[in-house]
């Protein structure tokens with residue numbers, strides 16, 4: 001039995017910051033951001049949007065009433081949780097109308113959370129082939145104004161339906177993984193923003209990829225020639241490229257050129273949206289499937305998942321015959337084209353907005369006209385609404 005990704009889609013907020021504008025304001029050569037970092041735009045949520053609303057927006061795109069009935073597992077991978085205790089999944093279950101008989105919880109390990117969710121979902125479907133699992137990654141990447149990480153911010157969610165005989169990608173149950181206690185990037189409970197040892201984080205990311213790349217071929221009876229592409233967690237588009245460059249001497253020239261070309265197809269969405277943290281790898285998968293040329297059924301794609309702190313995993317999936325009909329490229333291009341460009345002043349104002357709770361209450365209303373939103377905080381409890 002094949003198990004894997006049957007449906008996949010993403011959501012990103014309807015406003016963005018142009019990184020050339022940002023570079024000019026920060027007195028930086030725009031080429032540093034667009035070429036050196038490899039990013040063009042970054043999505044920015046309004047104060048009524050958070051990990052819950054973005055997750056619900058993404059999930060809505062892949063679910064219909066019949067699909068919902070078979071879901072028994074809902075996992076949200078996030079490092080932008082809205083509550084230290086209650087899982088985002090419980091709010092989302094309610095908003096999108098999943099049955100009560102769903103096991104719903106949240107997973108955290110930096111950008112690795114959704115991958116942990118997918119592996120758990122895989123095992124769940126293996127035990128329950130008639131049932132399916134919904135895995136959603138949802139995050140807001142924030143380093144703060146005027147920080148080195150500022151240009152690598154972003155926001156959004158990716159929703160994936162994991163089931164038997166999937167239409168898009170059959171996972172191969174061939175993972176290799178590793179973990180270490182590393183101080184490359186973290187966000188303590190007292191801080192709204194992440195701290196990063198930027199250059200060190202790049203080194204750890206590449207080292208994890210290198211070690212896992214070798215471990216993958218040692219464990220599995222395959223060679224790089226059996227793979228059609230390597231997709232990476234994309235904190236910014238130059239990062240995956242650097243990791244791929246690190247294995248250049250392990251791959252023949254033609255294959256390396258092909259992998260690099262295919263990598264370029266996988267970063268198009270991220271360049272325009274930014275870091276989605278736990279969703280970035282899967283946004284890269286959507287970008288790859290929608291933009292790469294000459295894809296064929298049974299192409300085997302390697303995925304490198306990395307979460308700072310640090311946890312890494314490499315696994316592969318095989319492309320399924322129905323993948324193309326289950327993508328939504330036109331809609332994505334339309335949504336991205338319709339986003340509102342914020343001036344740097346508007347971005348900074350929006351960025352600094354704080355939830356101001358007075359006596360346990362705060363009212364926001366619907367700022368976005370989108371289907372799911374945080375309407376208010378009442379008696380210290382978040383109240384979400386759907387249109």
Ligand code: HMG
Nearest residue numbers: 029031032036110111148149196198199201202235307308
């Ligand atoms: P920085 O210090 O501002 O940048 O921070 P830099 O000086 O290293 O320059 C970046 C690149 O731009 C360099 O290229 C420069 O040469 C080039 P490279 O040597 O790297 O190839 N450059 C130029 N290029 C063209 N024209 C110019 C020009 N000037 C310079 N004029 C850094 C960069 C990424 C460190 C920073 O943005 C940062 O700290 N970001 C956040 C941390 C991060 O994303 N780390 C990635 C690995 S960790 C990870 O992926 C996990 C994560 O997603 C979190 C999680 O797991 O939850 C972050």
